[in-house]
Amino acid sequence: MASNKRLVATVDLRTLEVTIHSRVRFKCVEGCGRCCRDLEVPLRDEDIERIESLGYSAWEFVDYEKAFYRGDKFLGYAIKKNPVTDECVFLDPETKRCRIYHNRPLACRLYPFVFARHGESMEIYIREDPFCQGVNHPDGEEITEEFILREYGDVLREYRDKLTKVND
Numbered sequence: 740m741a742s743n744k745r746l747v748a749t750v751d752l753r754t755l756e757v758t759i760h761s762r763v764r765f766k767c768v769e770g771c772g773r774c775c776r777d778l779e780v781p782l783r784d785e786d787i788e789r790i791e792s793l794g795y796s797a798w799e800f801v802d803y804e805k806a807f808y809r810g811d812k813f814l815g816y817a818i819k820k821n822p823v824t825d826e827c828v829f830l831d832p833e834t835k836r837c838r839i840y841h842n843r844p845l846a847c848r849l850y851p852f853v854f855a856r857h858g859e860s861m862e863i864y865i866r867e868d869p870f871c872q873g874v875n876h877p878d879g880e881e882i883t884e885e886f887i888l889r890e891y892g893d894v895l896r897e898y899r900d901k902l903t904k905v906n907d
């Protein structure tokens with residue numbers, strides 16, 4: 740699905756200094772679950788291993804017929820959907836809550852944000868999908884340096900550590 744995305748912030752991966760580029764608010768709407776139906780979620784190897792460690796087998800949740808590429812580079816397979824509802828197999832159909840919330844794939848943790856690394860800098864975009872009522876929600880939290888480091892500090896530190904190792 741095509742969507743607009745807006746640059747919200749840039750993070751210097753060496754210092755974790757955050758520069759905010761546009762004012763955006765966000766609040767996930769309780770009981771919505773639309774992104775778990777309307778998006779295709781890419782799985783990294785680490786996501787698959789973590790979910791398998793909960794006792795699931797990959798064939799239960801990996802859709803090997805849907806693959807993501809960046810140019811020629813294979814990025815990963817998609818998470819499986821329920822063929823009747825088109826919802827992710829981990830979405831509870833009644834409560835619209837994720838059954839593996841604390842172990843969900845990175846792409847789910849980031850949504851509606853998207854990270855794009857350029858060298859030593861991480862650009863953070865927000866997708867403006869029409870189905871997501873949380874973007875610019877009037878009660879939403881303003882996206883600030885504090886928000887980014889609180890929600891995604893661990894992810895950013897992981898990138899920083901990989902970068903440091905490569906340059907050692």
Ligand code: SF4
Nearest residue numbers: 768771772774871873
């Ligand atoms: S579509 Fe937006 S508001 Fe709805 S569950 Fe996903 S992030 Fe939350």
Ligand code: SF4
Nearest residue numbers: 775827829830837847
């Ligand atoms: S893993 Fe959880 S958060 Fe991710 S799409 Fe499935 S139900 Fe939604």
